[in-house]
Each structure stands twice: as C-alpha cells, then as structure tokens.
Amino acid sequence: MRARHKPWADDYLKKHTEYVVLEPESLKGNWQSRFSQHQPIYLEIGAGKGQFITGMADQFPSINFVAIELVKSIIVSALDKVVESKPDNVQLINTDAKDLRSFFGEGEVDRIYLNFSDPWPKNKHEKRRLTYHTFLEQYKEVLKEGGDVILKTDNRHLFEYSLTSFSQFGMVLDEVTLDLHELEDPTNVMTEYEEKFSSRGQPIYRVQARFQ
Template identity: 50%
Template sequence: MRLRNKPWAKPLMAENPQWVVTEPEQFRGKWQTRFAKEAPIYIEVGMGKGRFIVEMAEKYPERNFIGLEIQTAATGMALKKQIEKQLPNLQFICANGSGLETFFAKNEVAGVYLNFSDPWPKKRQAKRRLTYKSFLKQYEYVMEPKGYLEFKTDNMGLFEYSLTSLNNYGMKFEQVWLDLHSDEEAVVDNVMTEYEQKFSEKGQPIYKLKAQF
C-alpha cells in the first residue's frame, strides 16, 4: 500500500546517513562495515513502516538486520523508530528491491524475509510478485547456501501462488503454516508486522512458509 507523501522523510534521511543508505550499490560486499560488529545479515524486502525489522533487531542482538523499502515515506517512519532506539545492528535501504544482486555480493546474506508483499492479483502482474522466479533467483544469489527464505501473508491467492513458484524453482520447504496464529509454538517466536496485527485481530488467518534453496 502506497503511503501519502511525508515532506519530512527525505530531510530526516539526509540528516541520518548512519542509519539509511540510498545508494546501496556502494556497499555491495561491504555491508558489515555499516554495523557495530560483524554478524550474520538478515534482510527484509519491503519493510513498510519497519515494525518487524526493528523488533527483530531488538530480539536478536547477535544478528545484523537490513530493512529494504522503496517508499520514502515508509522508510522515514521506520527511521523514526531507529532514531529513538539507536540499535547498533539495524540499517535501512531506501531503494527498489528488484536490484538485490547489485546491492549485495554472492552469499552475503544469511536470510530473507518477505512480509505481506503486494499480491499483484492480475495474471499479467505475476512478474511483479516478490515470489516470482526472477526474484527467487536474486534471493538465491545473495543468500548463503544454508540460509532461509521466510514469507508471510494474509492473501490466500498469493500464498498458493508462492508455494507453487518456490516448488517449481526447486526449493525445499521446512515448514508451512495455513493459520500461523493457531500454532502456539510458532506464535512464541513470531514477530508481527503492522498488517499482521491488524488482520489477525480481525480473525484473518495468517499464512507462512519457511524454505531453503
């Protein structure tokens, strides 16, 4: 969902270059230099307002996290959270996520999160879905061999499509949840996004998969 323009977002990003990168190609193969210490790097493609990636960075201080978002307004809102928390293991990229191979070196990333991505429901829009084969190829390139792709959505159609797409690509599923919040064990470790909380409170099932190349 596209947010309304936030005139303050770009100036805020310009004032805080220690947290936000707008030309990620410059750090290809060198992302560890952006963090306080070296650690496995996990990225969220399409972080929205940043709730998930910020809470993950808080929960797992032994890991490094990068939230990637194309919308300046959303990045600005995530940045506000980081300015308040000052997490040393969190960075943001404001750029188009379709260029991951130019942002990260081969095997530079430990894991990829896709949360509540745009479903692009029309058949002609399939290539825009973040689980389309061209995107999977990029994730495979940037992610280390033992890394995992985790995907959550409230959209059954997109989830069914994604299961097929990943299977056709030859990926191995570690686990699939058709109603994530009904699984007590899964909920204990689950970190929610803004959309996830909204939809789950309305009784909407949340679908999730965890898979490996």
C-alpha cells in the same frame, strides 16, 4: 500501503546516514562494515513502517538486519522507530528490491523475510510479485548456501502462488503453516499488516523455504 506525500522525507533520510544507506551499491560485498559486530545478515524486503525489523533487532541482537522499502514516505516511519530505539544492528535502504544483486555480493545474506508482500492479483502483474522467479534468482545469488526465505501473508492466493513458485525453483519447503498464530510462537514478531489482519480474525500463512 498508501502514504501521504511527505516533502521532508528526503531530507530526513539524508540526515540519518548512520541508519540509512543512501548508496547501497557502494556496500556490495562489504555490508558487515556498517555494523558494530560481524554477525549473520537478515534482510527484510518491503519493510513498510518497520515494526518487524525493529522488533526483530531488539529480540535478536546477534543478527544484523537490513530493511528495504521502496516508498520514501513509508520508510520514514521505520526510520522514526530506529531513531527512537537506536539499535546498532539495523540498516535501512530506500530502494526497489528488483536490483538486489547490485547491492549485495554473492552469499552475503543469511536469510530473507517477505512480510505481507503486495499480492499483485492480476496475472499481467505476476512479474512484480516478490516470489516471481526473477526475484528468486536474485535471492539465491545473494543468500549464502542453504539460506532461506520466510514469507508471511494473509493472502491465500499469493501464498499458494509462492509455494508453487518456490517448489518449481527447486527450493525445499522446510515449514508450512496455514495458521501461524495458532502455534502461539513467542518469538513471532508481528508486522503492522499482521496485526491488522489477525485482529480481523484472518489466518496468517507462513512458509520457510530453503535454496539447495
């Protein structure tokens, strides 16, 4: 996802500390304190412009959502949506998910969403894929026992790679679909990328994989 440099982004994030966690390390093991209600925590990694997290927060008020996005000039669009809809169950972090273990305690998260993650098609970039085993090791630690990872993508290569990576890690594949929209699931919240690719007629792949 490309975004124009936004010199005001830093100040904007700092202005909204009710929604933006500037020092996520300080909350490790204590994320519930950021929410008005003590309820399960679902994490989205690579949240982009925030359509998914805000749609999910609206549809599932009994879940607390945390969205991580690496790029400042992109996460400000997610913050725009949050500032407008004012949910009490969304928190944003502008950081790299490679350090997940330093932000969340063991078993603190109930579910992880990976939506249209960057595919990094070259073999030499395999380590950057969010389903590479080093990421899975972190997910396993921060997820509660039996917690799961749900991946949606239009990218066949990343999908096949992720299925293999999950399986090699010993995860159970609870649901696999090669055409999510064919299921017409009314609870499916579309991401920005999902709308873009499905409008071009591309199938959306989805897998729900659980650590055991």
